[in-house]
Amino acid sequence: MLIDFFFTLKDAKIPVTIKEFLTLLEAMQKNVIAPSMDDFYYLSRLALVKDEAHFDKFDRAFAQYFKGINAAFETNSAIPLDWLVQRMKRELTDEQIAQLEKFGYDKLMDRLKELLKEQKERHEGGSKWIGTGGTSPFGHGGTNPEGVRIGGKGGNRTAVKVWEARAYKDYDGERELGTRNIKVALRRLRKFAREGAEEELALDATIRATASNAGYLDIKMRPERKNKVKVLMLFDVGGTMDDHIERTEELFSASRTEFKNMEFFYFHNCVYDHLWKNNRRRHAERFPTWDILRKYPPDTKLIFVGDATMSPYEILQPGGSVEYNNEEAGSEWLARFTNAFPKFVWLNPEPEGIWQYRQSVSIIRQLMNNRMFPLTMEGLERAMRTLSK
Secondary structure (H helix, E strand, O other): OHHHHHHHHHHOOOOOOHHHHHHHHHHHHOOOOOOOHHHHHHHHHHHHOOOHHHHHHHHHHHHHHOOOOOOOOOOOOOOOHHHHOOOOOOOOOHHHHHHOOOOOHHHHHHHHHHHHHHOOOOOEOOOOOOEEOOOOOEEEOOOOOOEEEEOOOOOOOOEEEEEOOOOOOOOOOOOOOOOOHHHHHHHHHOOEEEEEEEEEEOHHHHHHHHHHOOOOOOOOEEEEEEEOOEEEEEEEOOHHHHHHHHHHHHHHHHHHHHOOEEEEEEEEOEOOOEEEOOHHHOOOOOEEHHHHHHHOOOOOEEEEEOOOOOOHHHHHOOOOOOOOOOOOOHHHHHHHHHHHOOOEEEEEOOOHHHHHHOHHHHHHHHHOOOOEEEOOHHHHHHHHHHHHO
């Protein structure tokens, strides 16, 4: 059985070895784990995967082989999980949805604090308490124009805040590209220069010098020609960006190949006072945004990659982040980035035709001086032309 599992991981381009596979079999033979699929998931990942960059590929291969069995991930919610079992799905008419009240951000947070003090038991359905399947702004599995999602999976994507531990995946920078066109588009941004030690033969100069020297060989050397463009890429990760992982990974992989002087960081929805480089350690290893703004020179090309799909509060209001109470609005940080790096663009994987229907996309486009381009070949070419001007 597990031999096929081993080859499934190999097909997913995870560098597993026979020795690691035998270690896994030996651990199972000695009963180091209970007979649990969750325990086997963690044991097999520990034994077979030696680089965190491959965790996402392992998760997908594991789910494919075991036909949809979900691995267990830690959650950290102040609301008891047994309250959050969705057992009701309510279908509402357009008229009923239109009648649902929008609280507004401040009132929403105040009301949530009141309910946490008052509510003593699980609640399903309804329009008031924290629960599932109803029209209350608090809980999950129901319908409300805006609210605080507590547990569960997002569906309508209208939550103002999300109360749960969120695990994001790093984008795979070694992904095999299905097309070379992305690389070709990115090459419009290259800027070559010869700097450093003279290690390369200058053939034309050598011929001229030798001819001028009555045929005696006069070798001339020159520095290697290198792409000197500096690129800073900021990737939106998690949430609605999960729908665009494949194309974003292709862009990430192509960018790492084409731009030798490239740095990248992650953010979620909008940039705030810190960014990160490793999504599994994003709470422990944070990079202050002020340090990033000061570290890189003004001629750095800045590229945001994200679908710009979020609550407008996350952009315009202090404390609007879905994950924590940010002291300054996301729009303030976006303005600082665009002032620090005059050459900037925003790449959006969502189809350009639907941008006009999303308020947050319109706000981001305005903050980006309309330098938002779709993540298509035509969009990439337009974006690279804008950056190279």
